[in-house]
Amino acid sequence: MADGRALEEVVEFTRDLVRFDTTNRGGGDGNERAAAEYAAERLAEAGLEPVILEKAPNRSNVVARLEGSDPEAPALLVHGHLDVVPAAASDWSVDPFSGEIDADGMLWGRGTIDMKSMDAMMLAAVRSWAREGVRPRRSIVFAFIADEEAEADYGSRYLAEAHADLFAGCTEGVSESGGFTFHSNGMRIYPIGAGERGTAWLELTARGRAGHGSKKNPDNAVVKLAGAIARIGAHRWPLRVTPVVEAAVTELAALHGVEPDFEDLSGLGEAAQLVESTLRNSANPTILEAGYKVNVIPEHARAEVDGRVVPGGEAEFEATLDELCGPDVQWRYAHRDESLMAPVDSPTFAAMRAAIRKHDPKGHPVPFCMSGGTDAKPFSRLGITGYGFSPLALPPGFGYGKLAHGVDERVPVEGLKFGLRVLDDFLLNA
Secondary structure (H helix, E strand, O other): OOHHHHHHHHHHHHHHHHHHOOOOOEEEEEEHHHHHHHHHHHHHHHOOOEEEOOOOOOOEEEEEEOOOOOEEEEEEEOOOOOOOOOHHHHOOOOOOOOEOOOOOOEEEOOOOOOOHHHHHHHHHHHHHHHHOOOOOOEEEEEEEEOOOOOOOOOOOHHHHHHOOHHHOOOOEEEEEOEEEEEEOOEEEEEEEEEEEEEEEEEEEEEEOOOEEEOOOOOOHHHHHHHHHHHHHHHHHOOOOOHHHHHHHHHHHHHHHHOOOOOOOOOHHHHHHHOOOOOOEEEEEEEEEEEOOOOEEEEEEEEEEEEEEEEOOOOHHHHHHHHHHHHEEEEEEEEEEEOOHHHHHHHHHHHHHHHHHHHHOOOEEEEEEOOOOOOOOOHOOOOOOOOEEEOOOOOOOOHHHHHHHOOOOOOEEHHHHHHHHHHHHHHHHHH
């Protein structure tokens, strides 16, 4: 059980980590070094031997292993990323890197939800164990990772490819996007991540005949591309229910007293938000580029599309893109990551459910599939099954999904302490 000092440290560590500006602007533009050194120092003070690893200067990762009490038990990977998405200070009510705590007990700052609070919980838990002289049953590899908010080239992808030996024996991993409070119809629901849609970021290109803007031109690259983008945006992808999503809808329907209906989620109330984006493949146009002068028809036009693919939906996704783009527009993967599924009947999932129920007996932990992706994808190539479990207690009207990557990101101090208690209990009993 996390001691009183740990409950204070988790707040202190979250504030300190928020104050390190680890903004990841993509394209290699980021700096996690100071935050990584901070995490490594806290781990070393607890008797661990952390290593700092970098693919490029200042793109820093920290890895440390704590041996468990049962040498025969498979090891567990617990990981959190140190980088954050950009935050424009002019849009915020407070300095996004202040770590300010207001009169209502809210801790403000970029990363308080995504996901420096989880990093702080990891540090506070292991230090608490050192003070109490206890060890978890399973050996645990703690990883504090760079570059999750881009393409993971300097973070989990680099670690999985260049330092796989550090994760030897790990069969499962836990990280972000699960275990937080979601309020629906007066109930406290705690979704636990047991799947992720695959990432399929696309680049579309069209070629045509350049010419004067005043002349007739049936070979206009902009028109070709615009047609494809309109078709993609309007396409209704067919229902593809995976085992994780089926379990999620079934459990949520039972909680709301309705029959499962995968086509009509209205009976699930607010909880429909947890599953509505994971029932199908998706492709959302996000960037359009063409031309350089109003009276010139350009030869080239390009677009970018954020595609996401349900487990097993890859062939359908590619065939559909071929059809929607047609012969005049070419598409390719700009970035691709596999989809993931984890069993919801495993002892590890049961231990996560039990930890939630112990600390909130009226709470309802349920499985769900994440619409996006996490660092679990690169680690899956090492045979590590990934779950989303970074617990937080959140009040009604407090939108986890809106605040992560949003303006005025913040977390309740007491909700942070709840998260530590739950994570601590799970890690000691997994």
